[in-house]
Amino acid sequence: MTGATETTAESFERGGGIAVWRRIADAIEAEIAAGNMAQGDKLPTEATLAQRFGVNRHTVRRALAALAADGAVESTRGSGTFVGSARIPYPIGPSTRFSAIMTAEGHVAGAELIGAETVAASRVVAEALEIEEGAPVLQVKLKRLSDGMPVSLGTSFLPLPRFAGFPEALRAQGAVTPALKACGVQDYSRRETRISARLATGAEAATLQLEAERIVLMATGLNVDDAGVPIQFTEALFAASRIELVVGSGL
Amino acid sequence: MTGATETTAESFERGGGIAVWRRIADAIEAEIAAGNMAQGDKLPTEATLAQRFGVNRHTVRRALAALAADGAVESTRGSGTFVGSARIPYPIGPSTRFSAIMTAEGHVAGAELIGAETVAASRVVAEALEIEEGAPVLQVKLKRLSDGMPVSLGTSFLPLPRFAGFPEALRAQGAVTPALKACGVQDYSRRETRISARLATGAEAATLQLEAERIVLMATGLNVDDAGVPIQFTEALFAASRIELVVGSGL
DNA sequence: GGCGATTTGTTCGTATGTATT
């Protein structure tokens, strides 16, 4: 590596307004953005960086953790820390079909049913599905895979008794659209999507095969059938380091 | 010697699969979700929580930091840690007008020009604006306010010489739409929006009046005039703790 | 308004666990 643009310890002294770990994080990020490091390149070890910046290893770790949260870098225990990879575009629109999207991008799509159970509709779910609060709804959790790598973690609520046969159909078909068709839904579309971002909980991180403290994009929305009747209230989590949501673009 | 670490329901012993700080974070989040604590309520002090969970204060801080990143809690030095507040919906669509949105929601909108300078178009910008790479473009940075509180931080690129008078018009008008009109753009619309999430850099956090290490939603997009000619490549940052993006819904 | 106690923020030091090479 070139030591030409190396930042010296001089500028990272303690007690200068902005925290040292943040200045280090920005410095490393700038280094990557400047194109000095390519995707997948290995960063110096934490110990090396600590020595280079003249700080404790904790301080470097704090900086690296901030960069790892959004995928700028990826750390692997025992191996090292590496420059992260680009995000896969994921179109969001009136007709969003996971399998179709991934196939079009050249990936192998898959869906794995994690669980299905009957629960009482919460206020939010009931309002969206236009049913009574407390009415029985089917809660389905599924993991979506692209080339075997978990991409999203979805929780859906479907009204009963209309979709009582959905879990079995999903298990049999392996994708949502044909399973809905088996329940008599010829076509469906997305009415509204709300997008927010937060950190993954422990269970979510484990399911998505994410390291700790990673950012997820949360897209909640309502699907309606061709008659405009709400059929599915969904909440999908995407690893922000792997996915970029795309809105519009002629869809 | 660890005999009498009575504490709460669960024991948070070391070395059991999932990290202690994560289990504590999930426990506190569950506590909030259960409705035991309302918006703005003060959490116990870090020292108290550390004692209660039988861990070091660092471990509690790690858990609280995870919750603070997405706004579940908010910490203030010298004061304490409090339960965070709800997010404001922000519609994204073909015709997104900040001032109109905020006024409709009952807020007072404002835009503050941070900087305007002529730069050479990068590959990404050039491609979007359909101009030559390296051609001069106007880079405008502005901060959008709602009721005086910073909501978003935007960077726009506009082709020259068409929009040479834009900064002056923006300064005079105080909003983007009339400023564009002054440059001869009768109407414009959004062609595509890409949404991702990451952590704010030091400078961004400062401008948005965010604490360190907070999550931001990044929406990049292209605006075209009524003739379909690209006029503005924009990148807007939103504090994920304050904003929720809304796509669709009859817009 | 001043001042000390409280509370969160940052950094260093140390030790140990665990996965990779």
Added chain:
DNA sequence: CAATACATACGAACAAATCGC
């Protein structure tokens, strides 16, 4: 198996902001 490298946790000290008296 040993060395390397990241992950987690504890302890100590001090800085900086706030709050109550």
